[in-house]
Amino acid sequence: MGRDNARKGNAPTLADIARVAGVSVSTAGRVMRQQDWPVDEELKKRVLQAAAELAYVPNVMARTLRAGAPALVGLVVGNMLDPYYGEIAEAVTKHGEATNKMLVMVCNMQRDPMLELDYCRRLWEHRVAGLILAGGGFDQFSHNGELLDLLDRMERSGVVITTLSPRDIPVPAFCIDNEEAGRIAATDLVGHGHRRIGILTGAIQNRVVEQRLSGIRSVFSKSGVDYRIADSGSGAEWAISSVGHLFDADPDITGIVAVSSATSANVLHAVEATGRTVPDDVSVVSIGGSMLGEWSTPKLTRVDIALDECGRGALDYIAARVNEDDAPVAGPYLPRLIRGGSVTSRH
DNA sequence: TGGACAGAAACTAAATACTC
DNA sequence: GAGTATTTAGTTTCTGTCCA
Incomplete structure (x- = not known):
């Protein structure tokens, strides 16, 4: 296996690709980024072959380290088993990938306020650009002060925070009326x-x-x-x-x-x-x-x-704030009736 | 002169080594 | 023991070199 060429116990890096292909790290990097940079076809072929052999994928953490522009958003949902939160996760992840090129990391707080705090902290440690709180409202009195303090510190460090439900926290709420x-x-x-x-x-x-x-x-x-x-x-x-x-x-x-x-x-x-x-x-x-x-x-x-609209609004807001564009205004969005067959007249 | 490539700096933050 | 310096991770990008 080509994997043997990589450093023992670690995922292959650009340096491994360059060494196997017999080129410099910069040339390997240019080929892997597929930019319009002139690279000889023969070298390009060798680099791509080496990457395939070693099962190389770019290290996003390292890329973020160099570029300084994390494209990671944390989404904390109330309970994965609740279809409501499943629909939220579907809407946010779909929109994140489709339009903002953001990877959404979904955390399941299991209706536990303390776990919500823990996930917020850990997402912060992972240097997320934005945080969407979609699971709040459970046992707000006991942990709200701690949550407010944590969110304040996160915002001061540059994390853009929104919520998808009405809560006692000073961040934009993207939700329906x-x-x-x-x-x-x-x-x-x-x-x-x-x-x-x-x-x-x-x-x-x-x-x-x-x-x-x-x-x-x-x-x-x-x-x-x-x-x-x-x-x-x-x-x-x-x-x-x-x-x-x-x-x-x-x-x-x-x-x-x-x-x-x-x-x-x-x-x-x-x-x-x-x-x-x-x-x-x-x-x-x-x-x-x-x-x-x-x-x-x-x-x-x-x-x-309107979970789809709410999720999209929150992500657009984060993307705009990160890019220093004009951020869209938060909800409320208007709910609407969809008729099925579960209601009949009693007149 | 410009295409093609190599070398090295820079990025962040934690771990480790070193000095006082 | 406290404080400072160095190293480390992987990638991007700038600068320099070579050659046709």
């Missing part, structure tokens, strides 16, 4: 004649859930809706249990609002587990959960929470 999302979901059920409605809040009572609940309540109060709230926890078992409690409390509920993506993943199954069908017996509207909503049967009527 969550109250409006709640109002849209509630208005759709009310508009279809539903007056006895259950609300599944999701596992965590964070700022996002609070704002969405506020929007839902405002519509229900104006319309005289009799509503009940259940914390659905996380996972299918919790959802089944919570939906069961809703119907135990009020067997005549005809509509359910699933407030988060994690909740919407299980709500259809949970309703069916009570012996009812969607939408004939119970109508369901979800906030978020676009991917799951598209694949479910029936398709979920849902409020699109």
